[in-house]
Amino acid sequence: MKKILLLSLMMLGIIYGLFGAVILDREYKTVKLDNGLEVIMIKAGSEPIVTIEIAVRNGAYTQTPKNCGLSHLYEHMFFKGNKKWTSQEDYADRIRELGIVYNGMTSNESVRYFFTLPSRNFEQGMEFMAYAIIDPIFDSTELAKERNVVLNEFNRDFSEPSYIFYQMNEEAMFEKYFYRKNAIGDKSVIANATREQMFEIKNKYYIPNNSALVIVGDIDFAKTEKFVKKYFSRWEKGNAPSFVFEEHPYLEKTKNIFTEQNVSMTELMITFRGPDVGKKNEDTYAMDLLCEIMKLKSQNIYKQLVENGLVYSYYLGYYTEQDGATVTFDAALSAENTNKVKDIFFKELNNINTDGYLTEEILTQAKEKVEMNFYQDIESSVDFTLGVGFWWCISELDYFETYLDNLKKVNVSDIQRVLRNYLLDKPYIEGIMTDKESAKKYFANKEVK
Template identity: 35%
Template structure:
């Protein structure tokens, strides 16, 4: 990571100053603005339909979000949520011939894709606004009647294994896999989106059908339509095309996702690879949005303050030259989101850099460590970026889909308001509850020669404590 330069800092400072001035108007206006452009309806079969009006260009993004993903995976299903995502675009009862679905998507002039994350799988098409009915019909065909043909499964299996191979070839793959297995004891499969190679290679159409029957039901899904549309027209079309999609049993009542057990002790991982810099990852179990939503807002402000180039944290670690770069992050999830501090340093600076980082972590609850003016600036910056996100219909659909699945739409609607309420005492309370003195997993990715020169062992990493 390149060293910060004065012009970059001046630019960042200007952005924060301007956004700070805008905070009161943006924070109070967000919910009102969202309520103007977002309309919701729940169909009799439980399908949630969310419509966002944006008449900037004559396009529309149609997105289906399903509460599926790695969090639903037992070890014998590890990676199959992602494989199912690939099969979605294959043969179904309406388009039974090979590549017929893809051909129809092309006829509509659409751009389509999908993604699998820990707690949501989404499928989306962007197409001309006058083709909305045909686009909904296309998605409906894949949702209601997939065929899971054996030859297509074989083909998509190899595509997914190709993705697995590319991930595995990355120097960071081993360390992140090992750290996740330690951070989530006994529940690694529920955080492992890419999955298990042998499970992917041995799966069957029957397993695909079991995922469909359990999770691909209307009362576990949402349709989000964003763009140049009329909400009433959208509600009518979606009900006509998906109103006969059969409601199913709530998958999380019959088979609830087990809670992630808390860490009871620190753990350490060292991975060797032919890398230049030394990469360090420190992770804690963070809040779950369903159990401690207040802490998730504090977590975002906390991370933003520490990532501000002018923060004490960055000045002590990055500006001192000990670290090439340091980043603090909390990933919001309903089932224990991780808190991560990641950074890169040189082998020569490694020990001094680690000591400096440990010293800073220990000060997170020190009076005066966080300045109220810093909070005002970063909260304003979040409000501004949230407002910009709404300008692009396709990106906004993805944002709404993620929050619908991980939390709920109300969480997103109140996000900026709740961010604005966070205080220095909230940040300190968050650090006490989730970071300072709490069990964590520390990982280091380092060149074998550098490790030998340092004589680095896991015990060395265990020596740092809050």
């Protein structure tokens, strides 16, 4: 089925190439090289720049306890030299010569690297990206230094109360296989990482048939295709990695996390399991819309929480993933309002499940809002590139391409269905982070973690 879909997509790519296919009103084209590398080219942006991104299906979800944190360390090593630009100095010099602004990011189900550079240097940028991704050398001395760099990043993260709190909630939700959710990783694993482990990751995941090359900006399709073939055809195909995991066990009952930190605001975080993408995709669209409805400023929950000053800010987010998606309500507030806010949140969920409460008009408004957010987010070609890479990693380009059309098909009963299937009366993680004084005053009965 997947192959047929890909084939269709490729054919569509060719057909669209002739007639000018559009994605979010931008002309695009896809090709697939013989080695399996998927290439997505999009003409976007008003400036003479191009962003070249490599997106790899790697990240925390591919980790075991023995290499927990190494997807991220690998990402750092990508920037450390390769067969052509062998030393770190050569590599950095080339970055500057080409005027490259760059970054890399490792998340649970994707690792992405991008270079943005003037379009006049496009070909050189393609060559540079090809060497960086195909031929890293993982020099031992460089690796030793980079382990320290990552450990400092780790220490910075764990000096921030909000990060500590987030990790506690994630760990409670995914207790059994937390290493598949822990991108920053395990300190001792990072401290002892070896060159061999880097090559292991490279050989297993950093292969063309597990990667996408996304190019967005001031480009010409024919020329781009020529460069793609010239520089990326030599990337050797590997055995397609398996992404079949033992499912993260679902919560049997609600768990409470309560932590005292050196903070001035209390944070309430309620996390549910959401629909995993790739299983029931129709639920993912409905869940996105449910979250958008709950964030609309015209809705009751916003009026009660924000306009009345019960919270400083709140967020309801569905983090679309294949391997344990979550839906999180997160509010920054004064400790004394915690229970009230929680009650309002659950009451609103129940209201939406009541016939007549959620109208078509509200649903349409939420759909329009999501669409507007999309267009606002792709104003920057880097953001556009990263968005495409992210969706390609966790699903296929098709998911991104048809997203807004699928969103339009969602009706009120779909929203109520996901509400009942994933949130109402389902166990969740209730996390509260507060300061010592408020802990004594308002949460005396809570066990401190």
